[in-house]
Amino acid sequence: MFRNATLWLTVAGGLLASAAGAATVTNYRGGNTPVYSRTSYDYVPSVMKDGVYRMWWCGGIAGDYILYAEADSLSGPWHARGSTAANSHNTVFAPTGNAAQFDGIHVCDPSVIRVDATYYMYYGGYGDGTGTTMIGVASSPDGLNWTRLNGGNPIIVPARDYRTVPNKYGAGQPSVTYVDGKFYLIFTDSTGYAVDGNGGGQFVLRSSDPTFQTGVEELTATGFAPRTAANHTRHSLIGAFSVDWQYVDTNDTFAVAVDGSTAGATRVFLFNSALNQQVDQFDVAGTWTEGPAIVSRPDKHAVASSTCGTVPVDVLRSVGTGDVNTWNLAHSGVDLLTGRSCDQVPVGRVYENYLVQTAGLPLTLVRGGTRLQFALAAPALDLSRNAIAVSSDIFYRIPYGASMHSGAAVYGAAGRPAAFYLDDGRLWPVSCLEAITHNNSSIALLSVSQWDGIPKGPALHCVK
Numbered sequence: 299m300f301r302n303a304t305l306w307l308t309v310a311g312g313l314l315a316s317a318a319g320a321a322t323v324t325n326y327r328g329g330n331t332p333v334y335s336r337t338s339y340d341y342v343p344s345v346m347k348d349g350v351y352r353m354w355w356c357g358g359i360a361g362d363y364i365l366y367a368e369a370d371s372l373s374g375p376w377h378a379r380g381s382t383a384a385n386s387h388n389t390v391f392a393p394t395g396n397a398a399q400f401d402g403i404h405v406c407d408p409s410v411i412r413v414d415a416t417y418y419m420y421y422g423g424y425g426d427g428t429g430t431t432m433i434g435v436a437s438s439p440d441g442l443n444w445t446r447l448n449g450g451n452p453i454i455v456p457a458r459d460y461r462t463v464p465n466k467y468g469a470g471q472p473s474v475t476y477v478d479g480k481f482y483l484i485f486t487d488s489t490g491y492a493v494d495g496n497g498g499g500q501f502v503l504r505s506s507d508p509t510f511q512t513g514v515e516e517l518t519a520t521g522f523a524p525r526t527a528a529n530h531t532r533h534s535l536i537g538a539f540s541v542d543w544q545y546v547d548t549n550d551t552f553a554v555a556v557d558g559s560t561a562g563a564t565r566v567f568l569f570n571s572a573l574n575q576q577v578d579q580f581d582v583a584g585t586w587t588e589g590p591a592i593v594s595r596p597d598k599h600a601v602a603s604s605t606c607g608t609v610p611v612d613v614l615r616s617v618g619t620g621d622v623n624t625w626n627l628a629h630s631g632v633d634l635l636t637g638r639s640c641d642q643v644p645v646g647r648v649y650e651n652y653l654v655q656t657a658g659l660p661l662t663l664v665r666g667g668t669r670l671q672f673a674l675a676a677p678a679l680d681l682s683r684n685a686i687a688v689s690s691d692i693f694y695r696i697p698y699g700a701s702m703h704s705g706a707a708v709y710g711a712a713g714r715p716a717a718f719y720l721d722d723g724r725l726w727p728v729s730c731l732e733a734i735t736h737n738n739s740s741i742a743l744l745s746v747s748q749w750d751g752i753p754k755g756p757a758l759h760c761v762k
Contacts, residue, residue, distance in 0.1 A: 320578075320579060320580055320581075321568065321578040321579065321580040321634055321635075321636075322580075322637070323580050323582075323611075323632040323633060323634055323635065324632065324635060325631075325632060325633040326583060326631070326632050327612075327629075327630065327631045327632070328372070328373070328584065328612070328628065328629040328630035328631055329584060329628065329629075329630060330584055330585050330617050330628055330630075331628060332617060332626035332627060332628050333369075333372065333373050333374040333376060333614075333627060333628055333629050334367065334374060334376040334385055334626060334627040335385055335626035335627070336357070336385060336387075336626070337623075338357060338358035338359070338623060339357065339358045339616075339618075339623050339624075339625040340357045340358075340365070340616060340626055340627050341355065341356055341357075341587065341588040341589070341615075341616035341622075341627070342355060342356045342406065342407045342408070342471070342540060342588055342589045342591075342616070343355035343356075343408075343591040343615075344409050344410045344419075344473075344542070344591050345372075345591045345592075345593045345594070345612075345614050346410065346411075346412070346593070346594055346598075347593060347594070347595055347596075347601050347684060348412065348441075348595075348596050348683050348761075349683025350368045350370055351368060351369050351370070351371070351372055351593070352366070352368050352410075352441060353367050353368065353591075353614065353627075354366050354390065354391075354408040354410045354419065354441075355408065355591075355627065356405075356406035356407060356408065357387070358623070359389060359392075361393060361403055361404050362404035362405060362406040362424075363389055363391065363392050364389075364391035364392075364405055364406070364408050364419070364421065365387040365388065365389055365390065366378070366379065366387060366388040366389075366390045366441070366442060367386065367387045367388070372612055372614070372629045372631070373629060376627075379442060388442060390441075390442050390443075390444060391408070391419065391421070391436065391444050393405050393423070393425075394425075394450070397425050397426040397427045398425060398427035398428070399423075399425050399427070399428075399450070400423045400424070400425050400428050400432040400451070400452045401421075401423025401424065401425060401432075401446075401452075402423075402424075402426070402427065402428075403424050403426050404422075404423065404424040405421050405422070405434075406421065406422050406423075406424075406470075407421055407422040407470055407471045407472065407540070407589070408420070408421045409421070409472050409473045409474050409542070410441065411474050411475070411476055411481075411596065411597060411598045412441070412596035412597065412761075413476050413481075413508070413597060414729075414757070414759040415439070415729055415759040415760060415762065416437055416438070417437065417438040417439070417440070417441045418435055418436070418437055418474070418481075418508050419435065419436045419437075419438065420433060420434075420435050420472040420473075421433070421434055421435070421436070421472065422434075422469075422470030422471060422472065423452065423470075429460065429461075429466075430456055430460040430466060430467070430468030430489075431456075431467055431468035431469060432452035432454065432455050432456070432468060432469055432470070433452055433453055433455075433469055433470055433472050433485060434446065434447075434448070434450075434452050434453060435447050435448065435508060435509055435510075437508070439762050440762045447508070448509045448511060453509050453510045453511065454469045454472070454483075454485060454487075454503075454510065455468075455469060456468040456469045456487060456488075456489040457469070457487055457489050457490050457491060457530055458489040458490075458491070459489070460488075463488060463489045463493075463497065464495075464496075464497060465488035465489075465493070466488065467486070467488040467497060468487070468488060468489060469485060469486065469487040469488075469489070470485065470486055471486040471539065471540045471541070471589060472484070472485040473485070473541060473542045473543050473598075475543055475544050475545045475552070475594075475597070475599065476545075476597045476598060476599075477545050477571075477599075479506055480504045480505060480506050481504065481505055481506070481507075481508055481510070482502065482503075482504045483502065483503045483504070483510065484501070484502050484535065484541060484543055484554070485500070485503075486498075486499065486501075486539055486540065487499060487501055487531050489531075490531030490534065491530075492531055492532050492533055492534040493537075494534075494537040498538050498539050499531070499534035499536075499537060499538075500534055500535045500536045500537075500538055500541055500554075501516070501517070501531050501533070501534060501535070502516070502517035502535055502573060503515065503516050503517075503525065504522060516529055516530060517533055517535065517573055518532065519532075521572060521574060535554070535569070535573060536554065536556060538556045538557075539589070540557065540588060540590075541554050541555060541556045541589065541590075542554075542555045542589065542590055542591050542592045543555065543592065543598075544592050544594040544598050544599055544600055545598065545600070546568070546599070546609055547599055547644055547647040547648045547650075548600065548606075548607060548608075548609050548636050548638060548644075548648055549568070549609075549636045549638060550570070550571045550644075551568040551569060551570060551577060551578075552568070552570075552571070552573060553566050553567070553568055553600065553611070554566065554567045554568075554569065555582075555590045555591075555592040555613055556590075557586045557588070557589055557590055561585055561586060562583065562584075562585055563582060563583045563584060564581070564582045564584065564586060564590045564613050564615060564630075565580070565581050565582075566579065566580055566581070566582060566592070566611060567579045580611075580632070580634065582611065582613050582630050582631060582632055583630060584615070584617075584630035585617055586615040586616065586617065587615075587617060587618050587622075587625055588615070588616045588625070589615070590613045590614065590615040591613065591614045591615065592611065592612070592613055593610075593611075593612040593613070593614065593631075595651070595684060596651070596684075597650075597651070599650070600648075602648050602649050602652055602686055603633070603686075604686060604687055604688050604692070606638065606639060606640035606643045606645070606692065607635065607636045607637060607638040607639060607640075607642075607643060608633050608634070608635060608636070609633065609634040609636060610631065610633055611631055611632050611633070611634050612629065612630075612631030613629070613630055613631060614627055614628065614629050615627070615628065616628075640691065640692065640695060644667075645692060645695040645696050646664060646667030646668060646695075646696050647667055649664040649688070649692075650664050650666075650667060651664060651665065651682055651684065652664050652682065652684050652685065652686050653678055653679075653682045653685040653686070654669075654685075654686060654687075654688050654692075654693060655685055655686065655687045655688070656687070656688055656689065656690050656693040657690075658690075659690065659693055660672060660673070660701070661675055661678050662678075662693070663678055663681055663758075664696055665681075665699065665756045665758065666699065666755070666756035667696070667697065668696065668697045668698065668699030668700075668756075669693075669696045669697065669698050669699050670700055670701075670702060670726070670756075671698075671700070671701040671702070672701075672702050673701070673702065673703050673704045674702075674736065674737055674738070676737070677702065677732075677734075677736040677737040680730065680732050680733040680736060680760045680761070681733060681758050681760060681761065682761060683761055699722060699756075700720035700721055700722040700724070700726065700755060701720065702737060703721075704737060704738050705737070705738045705739055706718050706719065706720060706737060706739055707719040707739070707742065708728075708734050708739045708740065708741045708742065709741070709742055709743070709744050709752075710741045710742070710744070710749070711743060711744045711745060711748070711749035711750075712746055713746065714746065714749050715727040715729070716731075716734060716741050717754075718734075718737075718739070718758070719752070723752075723753060724752065724753045724754055724755035725749070725752045725753070725754050725755065726754075726755040726756060726757070726758055727754070727757045728757075728758040728759075728760070729757070729758065729759045730760035732760060733758065733760055
């Protein structure tokens with residue numbers, strides 16, 4: 299385990315406190331009372347709204363393991379999948395048991411994201427034979443059953459020999475969001491070249507490869523550039539430990555949640571989309587003992603609200619005394635008021651992959667920033683677990699994409715996925731048979747040249 303040290307946060311050469319004013323927030327909720335508690339320690343969660351609220355976190359079993367629970371409300375009760383018992387859990391990811399491997403003894407600090415139909419979990423691992431923390435990644439079809447990627451090897455290792463630096467923690471505490479086809483990874487590396495005197499530093503990589511083994515770019519003082527030995531960990535976004543982040547489409551910012559200079563609140567910093575300027579900040583009141591989770595939709599973007607310009611910001615974090623075995627998980631939150639009107643908000647992106655419901659209008663999936671309208675509810679429910687009621691004004695601000703009528707044509711071809719042929723004249727590839735049968739459709743075969751010759755719409759992915 300690694301605990302935060304109290305430090306004054308810095309960003310890109312200046313004090314964060316002087317970089318921007320305090321944003322307007324309202325509707326404070328939650329507090330310091332645990333919403334999840336066990337007899338052992340629980341901390342550093344990752345939380346997504348995926349129909350229900352789904353939480354993965356680091357918990358004491360025999361060392362650090364990654365546990366799972368879900369709830370209909372952030373205030374609980376949280377329970378294991380398949381159970382209604384409050385404060386129950388599933389153990390979903392364990393160390394390998396081989397001390398010579400990087401994650402042989404401890405696995406902790408999960409950051410879970412779902413891109414299309416695949417869940418990815420980024421985590422810190424420790425093995426007695428390696429002597430320091432490194433970052434790994436695993437994938438899953440359901441968020442419960444995980445397979446280590448990259449051959450079970452770490453994807454991020456410490457920048458320098460941990461034995462040569464004061465803070466020997468290493469590289470860990472990852473958080474990942476997915477923006478415009480790329481995974482953005484922010485992480486701690488106490489051996490980085492740009493760390494503060496206590497080893498605090500947050501470094502940012504991005505790649506379209508979820509294992510960060512190809513096409514990797516690093517955030518430098520002048521923007522993103524291909525990662526090299528010369529620029530790796532030379533620029534720290536924030537001098538801090540154990541942050542969590544998400545992308546906020548409403549105002550095109552990265553929101554970074556940090557436990558730092560005061561134990562009475564989690565501070566959220568907003569950076570512009572280029573990550574070269576802090577544009578705002580605000581606090582979410584509530585004590586903490588270790589890194590926060592900022593509740594997100596599955597692709598680690600901000601959760602949508604039914605009001606243009608308003609962004610729900612909810613945080614789960616550990617609370618307790620100096621004895622780590624007292625640490626449990628509590629919730630607090632606010633609504634961020636961006637001041638943007640519906641004319642200023644990219645509505646299609648804000649509701650991406652949501653089922654939007656408006657009285658008197660078709661059930662609609664927002665996909666590719668457009669409306670896919672359904673005659674039947676069953677196939678729509680195969681494609682998303684998140685639903686939200688919106689006004690007709692917001693509904694019509696989302697550009698029309700296509701309609702899926704009952705029995706709509708579905709075409710396949712050798713080596714090609716089945717795809718709905720919809721009224722926009724495009725094929726919308728679909729990843730599962732259930733959505734086809736639930737729409738009363740059947741698959742007709744085309745030649746490869748015929749299938750390839752039809753324009754393509756966004757791909758549709760069934761959620762397990």
